[in-house]
Amino acid sequence: MTAMFPDHPYLKGYYQPFGAEMDAPDLVIEGKLPQTLSGTFYRNGPDPLYPPHPEDRYHVFDGDGMVYAIRLGGGRAAMKNRYVRTRKYELERAAGRRLFGVFGNPRFNDPSVSPMEYNTANTHIWPHAGALYALMEGCPPTALDPDTLETKGYETFDNTVTGPFTAHPKTDPDDGALHAFGCGAKGPGSTAIRYDIIDSAGHKRHTAWLDQPYPSMMHDFALTERRVVFPCLPVVISMERAMAGKPLAAWEDDRPAAFGIMAKGGNGGDEVRWFETDPTFAFHIAGSFDDGQDVVIDVAGSKRAPLMPSADGTLPSHQDTRFTLKRWRIGGNGHFREEELDGLDIQFPRIDDRFQGKRYRKTFVNGTARPTAGRIDGFDQIAAIDVESGARDSFSFGEGAYCGEPVFVPDGPGEGEGWLLALVWDSHRNASFLAVLDARDVAAGPVAKVHMPARVPGGFHCHWRPAA
Numbered sequence: 001m002t003a004m005f006p007d008h009p010y011l012k013g014y015y016q017p018f019g020a021e022m023d024a025p026d027l028v029i030e031g032k033l034p035q036t037l038s039g040t041f042y043r044n045g046p047d048p049l050y051p052p053h054p055e056d057r058y059h060v061f062d063g064d065g066m067v068y069a070i071r072l073g074g075g076r077a078a079m080k081n082r083y084v085r086t087r088k089y090e091l092e093r094a095a096g097r098r099l100f101g102v103f104g105n106p107r108f109n110d111p112s113v114s115p116m117e118y119n120t121a122n123t124h125i126w127p128h129a130g131a132l133y134a135l136m137e138g139c140p141p142t143a144l145d146p147d148t149l150e151t152k153g154y155e156t157f158d159n160t161v162t163g164p165f166t167a168h169p170k171t172d173p174d175d176g177a178l179h180a181f182g183c184g185a186k187g188p189g190s191t192a193i194r195y196d197i198i199d200s201a202g203h204k205r206h207t208a209w210l211d212q213p214y215p216s217m218m219h220d221f222a223l224t225e226r227r228v229v230f231p232c233l234p235v236v237i238s239m240e241r242a243m244a245g246k247p248l249a250a251w252e253d254d255r256p257a258a259f260g261i262m263a264k265g266g267n268g269g270d271e272v273r274w275f276e277t278d279p280t281f282a283f284h285i286a287g288s289f290d291d292g293q294d295v296v297i298d299v300a301g302s303k304r305a306p307l308m309p310s311a312d313g314t315l316p317s318h319q320d321t322r323f324t325l326k327r328w329r330i331g332g333n334g335h336f337r338e339e340e341l342d343g344l345d346i347q348f349p350r351i352d353d354r355f356q357g358k359r360y361r362k363t364f365v366n367g368t369a370r371p372t373a374g375r376i377d378g379f380d381q382i383a384a385i386d387v388e389s390g391a392r393d394s395f396s397f398g399e400g401a402y403c404g405e406p407v408f409v410p411d412g413p414g415e416g417e418g419w420l421l422a423l424v425w426d427s428h429r430n431a432s433f434l435a436v437l438d439a440r441d442v443a444a445g446p447v448a449k450v451h452m453p454a455r456v457p458g459g460f461h462c463h464w465r466p467a468a
């Protein structure tokens with residue numbers, strides 16, 4: 001049996017655990033699905049099967065990964081959702097209770113488990129080389145069958161990736177290779193970063209090692225046509241702090257922001273040039289490109305990190321942690337400049353992935369013009385922001401709607417010619433749907449809503465896989 005979940009903001013409402021797996025062969029569609037839309041929309045997110053130890057504190061990053069697959073084609077839609085069968089999930093399900101501390105905190109681990117087995121596989125979902133990876137940055141990818149969502153186990157790329165692997169790899173649109181990194185790759189709290197290139201057939205082609213200036217929790221990185229950039233930002237991992245009963249990851253005010261720049265495919269070590277500047281923060285990168293000697297990186301940026309306490313345990317103000325679309329420009333001489341491109345409160349920025357690493361114009365976001373009062377949800381609108389003109393084309397699903405990350409699906413050769421897909425929860429009806437919007441005219445509202453058979457809890461990242 002499952003014990004009652006504690007009263008926690010990320011265990012109720014939008015985030016109330018769902019705990020069920022479904023197969024729905026033919027879903028109700030309101031409006032008309034574009035005939036060209038043929039493939040599968042995937043979404044990963046936390047859905048804890050068991051509540052944490054009574055003295056432990058849940059965190060929204062901690063729940064067991066649940067993957068949704070919504071298959072579209074011929075104007076029809078089907079869906080399924082499955083837990084990722086990680087070792088953690090299997091052990092806890094066999095025991096009928098939670099065995100691991102939140103984030104694998106050893107203070108609350110059952111003596112029967114190893115902290116190394118802590119894997120939620122809950123953050124991103126990434127198709128590559130015929131496989132589908134459920135990603136969580138502390139572990140190697142967990143491979144799933146793209147059709148059945150059956151868990152296959154860790155993908156270690158011939159035993160070369162046995163530890164952390166980012167939840168935000170980048171697929172190079174020119175050769176289909178996957179660029180990735182592992183943060184804390186020589187143990188939790190280490191400064192070691194492993195840079196990986198996996199070719200389009202799924203074989204490891206390149207490994208390089210580098211060290212960041214301090215053990216930051218690096219969530220995303222930037223890849224341009226010529227360079228790779230590792231952002232070391234002041235969310236710092238400290239095992240010593242964790243063992244003292246304080247936060248494992250905390251914002252440290254006295255740390256600079258540092259950017260490690262290296263040639264794409266470089267060998268790490270001394271080939272990385274580190275530039276330091278005043279503290280700034282982003283979890284997520286939108287587009288990035290080379291502009292002469294400068295590197296341009298567009299981000300959902302904030303003054304400091306949300307969801308992360310300061311080292312003394314205090315939580316930051318909403319004003320300091322709200323994300324807006326910002327542009328970072330790092331000059332060839334290391335000069336750093338930050339400017340705000342748009343003032344909307346946003347969560348997850350995406351682009352037309354065919355322009356990954358290239359000069360681009362459109363960032364697609366879930367956002368809100370309503371006060372979010374310090375929450376990381378309540379994003380009622382989808383918007384396309386032109387990063388050159390500043391124009392914003394948006395649609396709000398209204399008060400009480402919660403939009404997830406929008407994914408772009410191309411259906412024409414030009415940038416932004418295609419559709420935006422996003423899961424939306426209507427809190428008034430406690431029901432969810434997949435919204436399909438025209439990326440060329442977002443303000444027109446959804447051309448179709450694919451109604452889910454049950455509510456879909458709040459989650460993280462999404463991906464589209466075109467039909468073969």
Ligand SMILES: [Fe+2]
Pocket residue numbers: 123167168219283284460461
């Ligand atoms: Fe992320």
